Amino acid sequence: MKTWFKSGAPWIWLNGGAVAICMIMVVGLIGLIAVRGFGHFWPADVAEIEINDHTGKQTVVLGEVVRSQTIPSAVARDAGNYVPDDIELVTRYLIKQGNRDQTGRDFVWYLELGMEDFRYPDTAYVVERREWGNFYGYPLALQREGEVIATAADANFWPMIQESVDRSLKLHRDIQRIEKGEIGRISTRLNELRLDLRRLDLRDPPADVRAAEEARVAEARAQLEIDYQVLRKDLDVLYQSTKRDTLQMRMSDNKEVAISLADIVRVTAPNTMSVPTKMGQYVERLWEFLSEQPREANTEGGIFPAIFGTVTMVFVMSIMVTPFGILAAIYLREYAKQGLMTRIIRISVYNLAGVPSIVYGVFGLGFFVYFLGGNLDRLFYEAALPTPTFGTPGLFWASLTLALLTLPIVIVSTEEGLARIPSTIRQGSLALGATKAETLWKVIVPLATPAMMTGLILAIARAAGEVAPLMLVGVVKLAPTLPVDATFPFIHLERKIMHLGFHIYDVGFQSPNVEAARPLVYATALILVILIVVLNLTAISIRNRLRERYRSASD
Template identity: 80%
Template sequence: MKAWFKSGSPWIWLNGGAVAFCMIMVVGLIGLIAVRGFGHFWPADIVKVEITQPDGSRQVVMGEIVRPQTITAAVARDGGRTDIPEGMDLITRYLLKQGNKDQTSNDFAWYFELGMGEFQYPKDAYQIERREWGNFYGQPVALVRSGEVIARPAETNFWSTLQESINRSLALHKEIRGIEKGEIGQMNAQIERLRLDLRRLELRNPSAQERAQEEERIAAERARLDAEYAILRVELDKLYESTRRDTLVMRMSDDREVNISLATIVRVTAPNSMSVFGKAGQYIERLWEFLTDVPREANTEGGIFPAIFGTVTMVFVMSIMVTPFGILAAIYLREYAKQNMMTRIIRISVYNLAGVPSIVYGVFGLGFFVYFLGGSIDKLLYEAALPTPTFGTPGLFWASLTLALLTLPIVIVSTEEGLARIPSTIRQGSLALGATKSETLWKVIVPLATPAMMTGLILAIARAAGEVAPLMLVGVVKLAPTLPVDATFPFIHLDRKIMHLGFHIYDVGFQSPSAEAARPLVYATALVLVLLIVILNLTAISIRNRLRERYRSASD
């Protein structure tokens, strides 16, 4: 045994076991998040059950079974359940997503198994996803068009007629959104520019002739925009009127009939009558919608595309700013600065900056970048827009700059260590061959240190993509469906506020009006954030490895 310990084999097994344990924990964590998050998009069967209440009344409920839970009878009695037998110690209850929040004001409810009848799964039970008020669960009665019934569930063409009407309504909704965000959005931007032109004219105090000419131009341009808007307004009114043509009549579990306009419907499914392949197709469709659509219903429905786009854009802008400054600072500290007391103090300060809490950077960014620099830029370049701030308010640029400042020490330290690992013989050989110090630095040393620079950038991306606290102060908001990149000049709007996956997780998890509806979205968004960080890191690692092989082969 003593010889075995001296051989070092136990430490090899110990290290291998520790690595395996860590890998199991990471894979288990990601698997848990994936199951809890992405499992939400699988179409669940709709159950209909009759429940006998303690007072003898009967209630029929319909919805999805979210999860069962076993609790003690004492807890149930404390909650007001009085009909539990004395000999019963444990009792099961079910959380049902019954939807219909506009009719019942409670889309999730707990029901005890005691007094619950047999679960039924009616084939004609529909799940209706709506743009407002969440899901609706019920059974169809009729499809009405302009006040007349055109199809009933007993007819063989009812489902196809319903889907055709829904597809028509979705196409109209898409056309409306395209006009409102595209043409009308550009008109609003042009009207705002005309308003600013008039304000600049007042600030310049020009001659009477120049003022008259400019006011005439602005008035003519505004009249043209008003005429174009009137035409679009008539077209929009016709489209809105057309969307209100069809209505779906549904029967709730308590036999009440509700009229649902197809203009408010996103999707209608009948999961109880769907095959496995049908559910798989529906799962892919819902997952794709989650990744590419905008959020709705206080971020508990819809997608997270603005948050994904905002996170990626912010990381790219941050990388563009932090990389040159961090690399130049490291080159100066290692290659040019005298190694005296001042240099050591600067280096220690850089190391200490890496340990400063991120919220401190957020406060600094809000005070210095937003209020001081942004306010100064507004006074200098955007005086006509005041008192409405342009850069004197949190936005994408200040969020990226704050994260660049936060990750700057990481890039400096990694680059400086990479420069320090290059043997001095390479420098001496380059100088001996007649190269200047500048040529040696930029053509020999810096290319060899490129992998270390990329390592610093990888670490910076990993930290920046997951930060939340400073972003809450310098540019990230709960809802910003308008992307910072569009077709309006100057196309990239660094002054706009953005959404972020990390803040989206915080908002959905802690600020949502419905905790049960938000729970699966927290897991799904967290998994998307983890995968996004992995993709960004793998991309940077791939670039680093290619550079390493390139300069290694060049040095050979």
């Protein structure tokens, strides 16, 4: 036994077991997030539940069974429910009954006491709306301009609903294209003309120059106003067209509700859907989650702006941190005199890596946003004041703050890579007549490139998941426009962005509808993990190619 311990085998097995346990925990955590998050997009069956209370009153509930739990009877009594004294434990079900505009809440707990067996009627419909969440009920009729064109008993009722919904979705896309695209460009152009007049007042040019400039602005404004009126008429026609169709529905309490198809995203009958149909519906909903804008206080819709904002911020941060970090490391290792001051600088760099991220956020807000941004506005954007351009949190300042946060990681990794290169390579290059600069940039730096990429990988991994500093320097709950679009200069570094990490915080802790937000928190967290893995794998593949390329030289 002593020989076995002295051989070191127990410690090898212990380390291997620890690594295996860590891997199991990581895989299990990701699996839990995936099941709870992505399971939200599966079309769940709709149950009809009859509940008879102790007074004989009967209530019919229609909705999705989210989960169940067993609780002490005292807890149920404290919640205002009647439970007989001889019962110690009781089971309750969380039902997503929707119809928040009619009942005030769409998630309700119901005790199992008095419940009849669950029924899953084929006539139960789920109507996904742009506002007020889902509607659960039974279809009655489809109306067009106030007249019934089909009833639930008609054979062509379902195809007509789908055709009307598709038409409504197409109209909605056309409205969004005009409002956010064409009218948005007109608004941008009008603001530029306003700034032109403001700059004219600040310069105070001669009268003839002022008159010519004012005439040009007036002519441009007149043309833009004409274009706007044309688009406004088109919008009025589209909005009027969306009000054509109405779906009449009946709730579980027999109350009839009229739902305009302009507010509908999708109509489904999940109890009649086959497994392949549900799989197709699942893929469609998942794609909408990844590609659409959020709605309903971020508890519905998609997360595409957050994905786009995260990726854009990481790329801008990488562009800024890589050259500064590499050049600083090269100077400290190759050029700086190795004395007391250099050691102090190195210790400072190591300590910067341990500074809490929120401190970087406060520094970025005070120095980058208020000081640098405010001065930039006074120097180059005076016409826009007092409305700030760069003197307010935005993409550029968020990326610059994260670049400062991850700078020590890149410096340390690059320095370690430079230190691992054998001195014989340097001496051989110098012996062959190369200068110190040629040796550095043509021999040493290429060999240290894999270490530089390692630093960048670590920087990306940390920056993509940061939240605290971004709350102060550029990330918001909902950004109306993306930082990259077709409007000159195409990349708008001054705009605010959405971020997956902040989106998780907002949905998980600031949402007014906790139960609706819960699965989206899991799904968004998994997307963030996947995004970080993809970014890291991309950088790792580049590093491995560089390592293979210079392997022979390092040998």
